[in-house]
Amino acid sequence: MTAPLATSTPPLTLHGRIREDLRERIVRGVLRPNDRVPSESELMLQYGVSRITVRQALGDLQHARMIFKVAGKGSxxxxxxxxxxxxxxxxxxxxxxxxxHRTFNRLLQLRAEPASAAVARALALPRGTLVTALQRVRYLDDRPVSVDFSWLPLSLGSRLRREDLSNRDIFAMLETELATPLGHAELAIDAVPAPADIAARLDLATGMPVLHIERLTHDRDGRPVDHEHLYCRSDHFQYRLRLHRA
Structure with missing residues (x-):
């Protein structure tokens, strides 16, 4: 009987070795946020390699957003x-x-409007029923990270006009001021090219990819109360999810 062939991991390239050494130092906390990474000349001397090899390693780390470069000062x-x-x-x-972190909302729109077919279907209302429509730009540490479009039944949304929407979540106001405990939400996530108006709000070039989240939130009794489309920058912010195998 022939023994199975042993498998082995191919050896790292020179720039791969430098990249992984630096990555390990960052992950272990030897190099901390905003610490200066050894210069190209220092890395060339340490590893005995060419400048182009060092630049490949640093380029990989920059692409992975583990380091950033400041002109004339280094990485x-x-x-x-x-x-x-x-x-x-x-x-x-x-x-x-x-x-x-600091957050802030810039309110662009808060008005009553007839529900489109999609909004009416999501909120279980007849098409054309008046709903409250909101549009906000959300800021994280003074940088715009998302443009949010929200639609709520008029009975709930009209009462938001009396609330301060600059620093609070709709979820919090629904549960406290509007006595509407939340139950669950359904999400769909994809990536889309940013339309011109959304790109301008997020300081992006038109057509740059943004994360698009469609979310429908229900109250504790299962009634849909908040239908949203969120367009998010992925370079300043991320979503995470833990999955369990059954």
Whole structure:
């Protein structure tokens, strides 16, 4: 009987070895956020390699957003991206403020309008029923990270006009001021090219990819209360989800 062939991991290239050595130092905390990474000349001397090899390694780390470059000063360790867990139903400000980040909402629109076919279907209302429509730009640590479109039944949304929408989540206001405990939400996530109006709000070039989230939130009794389309920059912020194998 022939023994199975042993498999082995191919050896790292020279630039791969430098990249992985630096990655390990960052992950272990030897190099901390905003620490300066050894210069190209220092890495050339340490590893006995050419400048192009060092630049390949640093380029890989920059592409992975583990480091960033400052012209004339060198490369520095990037801070971890802020993130929100999707395995909990919580508002953006609720999640970010709990981890020490500042949030702010710029309200672009708050009005009553007839429900489109898609909005009416989501909120289980007849087409053309008046609903409350909101549009906001959400900021994280003074940078725009998402443009949010929200539609709520008029009975709930009209009462939001009396609330401060600049620093609070709709979820929090639904549960406190509007006495509407939340139950669950359904999400669909994809990537889309940013339309011109959304790209301008997010300081992006038109057509750049953004993360698109469609979310329908239900109250504790299962009634749909908040239908949303969120367009998010993926370079300043990320969503995370823990999955369990049954």
């Amino acid at each position: 520095f360790v990037a801070a971890p991206k802020p993130f929100q867990d999707l395995d909990r139903l919580q508002g953006f400000a609720e999640a970010m403020n709990a981890s020490g």
